[in-house]
Amino acid sequence: MTSYWCERAWLGGDAVDEGVVIDVDGDRIAAVNPDVAVAPQGCVRLSGVTVPGLANSHSHAFHRALRSTTESQAGSFWTWREQMYALAERLDPDGYLALARATFAEMVLAGITLVGEFHYLHHDRGGRAYSDANRLGSVILQAASEAGVRITLLDACYLHGDGGAELAGAQRRFGDGDADRWAARVSDLAAGPTARIGAAIHSVRAVDPTAAAIVAAWAAEHGAPLHAHVSEQPAENDACRARYARTPTALLADIGAVHSRFTAVHATHLTTDDISILGTARATCCLCPTTERDLADGVGPASRLRDAGARLALGTDSNAVIDLFEEARGVELDERLVSGTRGHHSAPGLLAAATRDGYASLGWPEGGRIAPGATADFTTVGLDSVRLAGTETDHALEALVFAASATDVRNVVVAGRSIVSDGVHRDIDVARELHDAIVAVRS
């Protein structure tokens, strides 16, 4: 049993509590005691504000190697994708392990305790299967374990190129041939104490409705989360309508994929009916504001989705930035930009998306909260940086969401283990490993 005394902690309400003791037994929170003004002897002292561990509900770890390198050219989402494909074509298992391990370690430094890795690069060059068909999935699970982050591996089915074309170039590394082979392969992936397996339909571009139904059925059978990229770009909607006479959301709903274990990633360009479908189903919509801004996707209808009944989650997606506080405020700030008004989302609401609702969307409903029985995952943000100096308890939640950055994270506990102390990763020299891994895969 380890006990932590938090100078301030957010227990899920509208404000932070001062003086909270968290007792941890193994990988679970055993007890939470508020109103403890002075740190009891033997407690680990956590200065600042302690919040549930942050859930990064949508990541492609290997995109980290593209950071800044795609910014010198004009273009669109689709030309950016060509640069991403060129990187995907080059990766081998050793390079991928080093890159994913360092990227996941960067996430833990940023306070992320659970990552949903949306995994579509599962084959060798030319689409050949590795001798262990899940070689790259295993690499990702190993990377997460070594980095100290909890993971849901969302293995993505990807069968077709745009317009139903055959897979070409790097895309061939994404394909299983058909959905039954995808299901057989994914069924062999092994979960663990800090790893679970989920399913993903890459998108309605890459998976036809019959195959998508097979993926959805696999997820239902396994009680697993189901994720899909949905309506990130208008062109995706146009192509889906031309081919299937309905929107991506309606198409997925028709094959039974849209339910409370479903997460629509992006959900940027939706119709009113789409919003109603997602809300009524109590589905989750995972917004990735820094990526959606970087890739010129546009601003999704986050507050309308929430008002319709959908839950919100957050993802760093392309990892051009790894900072879940910036993702959280991006939801609100980008709605301000297009609406001309403030106050669409509250700080507690955005923090719930970054914690509790992200955990649920990744199949860990017992996590993302500081409460007895919950997974012992929590993150402490210092208030002693120049960014946060002047923060008082009455607006500490607003400071976290609207002013904090990843560099303000001081301590991170995952599954009861202290992974980050005083801003330093216990096992990994993160900047050095990132540098070495990125330089290796760029050359």
Place this chain on the structure above:
Amino acid sequence: MTSYWCERAWLGGDAVDEGVVIDVDGDRIAAVNPDVAVAPQGCVRLSGVTVPGLANSHSHAFHRALRSTTESQAGSFWTWREQMYALAERLDPDGYLALARATFAEMVLAGITLVGEFHYLHHDRGGRAYSDANRLGSVILQAASEAGVRITLLDACYLHGDGGAELAGAQRRFGDGDADRWAARVSDLAAGPTARIGAAIHSVRAVDPTAAAIVAAWAAEHGAPLHAHVSEQPAENDACRARYARTPTALLADIGAVHSRFTAVHATHLTTDDISILGTARATCCLCPTTERDLADGVGPASRLRDAGARLALGTDSNAVIDLFEEARGVELDERLVSGTRGHHSAPGLLAAATRDGYASLGWPEGGRIAPGATADFTTVGLDSVRLAGTETDHALEALVFAASATDVRNVVVAGRSIVSDGVHRDIDVARELHDAIVAVRS
């Protein structure tokens, strides 16, 4: 004479140079020598990327105390303004000095070497003149000097409330009564080696055309920069059109204010004619993207202004964030959000706005560049953080603009003096002073 060896430096072109020696004599750069692969003996070694010092072309230092505190309420620019006025009403000279000194020190830590302080709070409560009429202006100049930042004090004329109403409440502290009294007062402000005086028309809301012409004439007579808030909000445009039958830009042009020493701050909601007027005049438009996003102002036509001939500069404005890299990328990223395409602004173009063009807009045309004869103001960004790990020379400028944060700034030289070394301010415990100053003015 002090010599610095820069591992990499940006000398104004499309990429960084590796191995650059900067010789500094007094407060000026004496010589710049590229292609020096190994640091010569006796040189101060600057690892990372050295760029000209950053110009923060639009600041209201005291707004720093509002950071995060205004985020818990819904509303608009106009309701936010009520919270700002409540703070303005409380400030006294001692509290203002402490707050401005700490805020300017936060700026220097962020690599800012020149601040344009747009100064409208120059009277005591009730509008009474201080016994030294420039008491608060002197406080700001003292704060900048102690913080080690170069300053242009842009003293703002502010005569009327919205719709031509009499000044009320906190606004009374902004008013000189008439423009002649404003000019007499401002003529008494003393420049210094690192301080210059500029003029500002607060806005066409607060200054009638006759008075605005007097301010513009004062600036012309003194060869001083002239700034004004322009078209930040649609309501400002509507009121101006209703009253004067023209846009704010057209109105300012009619009274002779729009020229190459003029800076339009925000310039968010412009007509095609406004853009043409500003471009033809070679005026500067100072964008403040983090504030414009925070206050739900909208996204200004930055690339159209540039294409029309206007220069761009950047400001932290409300200081909800002090990070000029984030301001720079915000210009591009927010245009992506509303256009659906990428590549409106290049990294070197945005860095020029953050340096050379900001210096020019604040009346320091000899600064903002690393060149012989320029002011010896430069900033070094380390590449060893997890955010920037993996950056190579070929995309170092893109990394600075699209991925760096204020916390990556390692060294800052202003007027030949080293103010920040290894990320630490030489004279000020910045976080502590910010905390103390903010808590004092909030209570």
